[in-house]
Amino acid sequence: MTAAAERTDDRATTDVLAAAREQVLDRGVGLTEEQVLTVLRLADDRLDDLLALAHEVRMKWCGPEVEVEGIVSLKTGGCPEDCHFCSQSGRFPSPVRSAWLDIPGLVKAARQTADAGATEFCIVAAVRGPDARLLSQVREGIKAIRDSGNNIQIACSLGMLTQAQVDELVGMGVHRYNHNLETARSHFPQVVTTHSWEERWDTLRMVREAGMEVCSGGILGMGETDEQRAEFAVQLAELDPHEVPMNFLIPQPGTPYEQYEPIAGRDALRLVAAFRLAMPRTMLRFAGGRELTLGDLGAEKGMLGGVNAIIVGNYLTNLGRPAQQDLDMLADLKMPIKALSDTL
Amino acid sequence: MFCVHCGLPEAEGDHPSCRGARAALEPPRFCPECARRMVVQVIPSGWSARCSRHGETTSAGVPALTD
C-alpha cells in the first residue's frame, strides 16, 4: 500500500467511528450495511477504539446489566435437517447419538441454571419442528420445573413452528423463542439445503405476532465473506429481535465443516462490536464457541465491547467453562447480573 | 483402551484432533473399554455417557474444564 493510500484508509476508518459515535451512540440509529463492512475492515490498531465505542453504545442504550442464561438439550441428535455446522444432523457421520432427556433430568438442569444465578432457561430440541410427543414433553417439563418451586423464565428452541404450535407454546408460558437465522440470506443455501432462510423468517414473524420475545442470531465462521457478515448484521437489525445470540463455529467431527479453522479472536471481537453498532438496543449474547475463539481474555474484551448477555455452563453437545468462572468475570468487571425481579 | 473422542485405539497414532482445544470442549463420545458410540447427555453443569455394554459414566469426579 502506498503512503497516500494508507492515509486515505486512515481517514475512512476515523470517519466510520466518528460517524458511528454521532449516529449510533448519540441517536441510537444502527449502522448501515456499508458502514458495518467498513467497521469489519478496520485495521487491528483501531480495534480497541472500536470496542470502546461499542461498549459505550451498549451502556447508553442497554445499561450495565448482563442477562445470564443456561441451555439444555431435551432431544439430542438424529435431526433430519442438514445444517452443515451441526453435529446433531442425522445426515452426517457425527459421533453424536440420539438422546432424550427425561423430566427429572430437565428439572435438575433448570435447578442448576437457577442456582448459577441465571434468569433464563432455554429448552432446545434437535428437530425440524416439534411433533406432538415433543410438545407434550415440553409441557410436562415446564410444569415439573414450576412444581419444583423454580420460577426461572423459560425459553424454547424447537425449530420451525406452525401457528397452532406458536399458540400452544404461548399457552405453556414460554416467554421467548429462539430460532436462529444462522447466517446471511445470501449464504444460507451454502449452509442448509433442507429448508430455507425464508421459512425460518416466517416462524420468527409468527413468534413476534404472538407476543413472545424473538431470539435470533447465528454462527460466524462458516465460510461467509465480510460482505455477508455485514449483510447478516443488517438483516438481523431489520428483524429487530429482543436478543441476538452470537456463536462462533466450533468445527464438529463428522460434519462438512469439520476442517474449518475457528475464527480468529480479533475478528470475533470486531464482529461483536460491529453487531452492537448495527443493533444498539438489542440484547447481544455470547453463545457457543467463545471459549475456543476468544479464551478468557477475549471473553472479557467482548463483555467490554458490546456484549450484554451470556450463556453459562455447558452448551447442547459441547462443554463450556464452569459457570462460576463467568460469574467471577462479571463481578470483576462490575457488571450486575440481571435479576429475576427485573424481568417479571 | 480406546480414545473417547474418535474411538480408535489410544496406542495407535497421535490423535492430533482429539487432544486440542476443540476436543477439550467435547464430552466423551466413545466407550474407552469397547469403542462403542455412547449415548451422551450434556447438562449445564456436567454430562453423562452410557455404553450399552459398559454402563454409565458421568462428569462427576472429572476435573472441570479450564483454559
Ligand code: SF4
Ligand atoms: S435444524 Fe437444528 S438440530 Fe437440525 S441440523 Fe439444523 S441446526 Fe442441527
Ligand SMILES: [Zn+2]
Ligand atoms: Zn482419538
Ligand SMILES: [Zn+2]
Ligand atoms: Zn463399552
